[in-house]
Amino acid sequence: MPKIRASAVTRTFGRGSRQLAALGPLDLEIATGEFVCLVGPSGCGKSTLLRIAAGLLSPSSGELELRTDATHPAAMIFQDYGIYDWKTVLANVRFGLDVQRVPRKEADRRARAWLDRLGLADFADAYPAALSGGMRQRVAIARALAVEPEILLMDEPFAALDAQLRTILQEELLALTQATDTTTLFITHSLEEALLLGDRVLVMSARPGRVIAERRPPFGRPRTGDVRSDARFTALKDELWQLLRGEVSQQTATCGEGAAA
Structure with a gap:
């Protein structure tokens, strides 16, 4: 049984003619102890999904459930x-x-x-x-x-840090989550970070965000930062960027049209 399960989740903001579809419909399953990274263009609904998982927002339709009996199953960073x-x-x-x-x-x-x-x-x-x-x-x-917590929800926790600190904390988080077997949903704009940390990397579309691709980094666990030097790491990073390029361009164009309007 998955620890996190989203079924046809959508989220819309605003009312009437000013409604904005931010997310979905989106389906997602995350197994117990799995570390899943979400990547996608800015504004595609990644943070919205995380806040729904944390109980800070309600979906407009669909269902997201955390399958646990714990009173406080999730922590958010x-x-x-x-x-x-x-x-x-x-x-x-x-x-x-x-x-x-x-x-x-x-x-x-x-x-x-x-x-x-x-x-x-x-x-x-x-x-x-x-x-x-x-x-x-x-x-x-x-x-x-x-x-x-049984579940750790992380919204770009290292984005504001310099490159050296980010590298150190990535490796510390990698060691900690592997030691505690915590189920983790991690949002990042960094493809390198996603490949280093994730058991799976899910690629989201431009808004309204949906999962359009999934990749499993071919690196076992326990894993260390040394995988960055693996040729497969670089090849998969390039592949992910090719998947994302069109979505990023589409999101940028949509934002430009919105500003012009």
Whole structure:
């Protein structure tokens, strides 16, 4: 049984003549422990799909279900970190556990364990303003994983980071998700990132977004960043770009027409 299942999901924004079809119809199944990456042109509904999965939006039609008995099955990580400036690093990481009413002693233990695992133990009492962008994103990842979610939803979490930090955090996330067997739905504009992280890479069309292609990177697990130097990696990256090129051009043309109107 799939952990995530979407059936004919659509999402429309606006009303009457000003309606905008943003997504679908879209069908999707993700197995337990699978890491699936979504790539597609800007504005094709990737983030909309993720927010529907997180329960932050409702589909206009169709159904998306998370097949789990857990009370809090999913955790979401955003591009802009989503951590609280007025809370210490420890309090940020412990936040989800506090919401779940985990006893403070146990919550502190779990939060500190994740801080240690992500190299942030020395910053437990610091505030986010004192951290670099990469460190703030590590706090966001630690907060999400501290609640031990069955499902991890990630919306371009490394997009705002420089190339060096992005590479480091990609490899850290790869190691973490392989160790915890978490089911992950990951949105990215980077084909390289998708091929490094994903068990499957799904290509979405221009708006309204639908899945138009699927590729399975031919690299086993456990996987490391060394696959970037594999000739198959480069060939598959080029293939994905050819699939995306026309969709990106179509989306750009549509946006231009909308601006002109």
